[in-house]
Amino acid sequence: MVTVYHRLLQLHIEAVWEVRLPSLREDHVELLPESFQPHWKLCVAQLVNERVHVWRPDVPASERKMLLSQVEEALAFFSPIPFHLRIEREIAFSLANVPRLDKETV
Secondary structure, three states, X not given: OOOHXXXXXXXXXXXXXXXXXXXXXXXXXXXXXXXXXXXXXXXXXXXXXXXXXXXXXOOOHHHHHHHXXXXXXXOOOOOOOOHHHOOOOOOOOOOOOOOOOOOOOO
């Protein structure tokens, strides 16, 4: 199911990396064939309850398995990323609720 988070993620990746993506309906998607091919092989996003993996289409299955194991290590909660993995993190937050002030406490 495509949520607002999926759509925001798709717009973000397309805008930042100038790539073209299919709808993010699955956990693993590939850049569209007519898309610009960025230097990265895999972009992983942790959404509220799932991860979305965006692959360059030229990454072979054997390398995908290795990259996925590196992702698991890199995304371990509160762990620093080992330098040798050459992985970068980017964090984006989305407002889930509109903040309200209680007039009685102000």
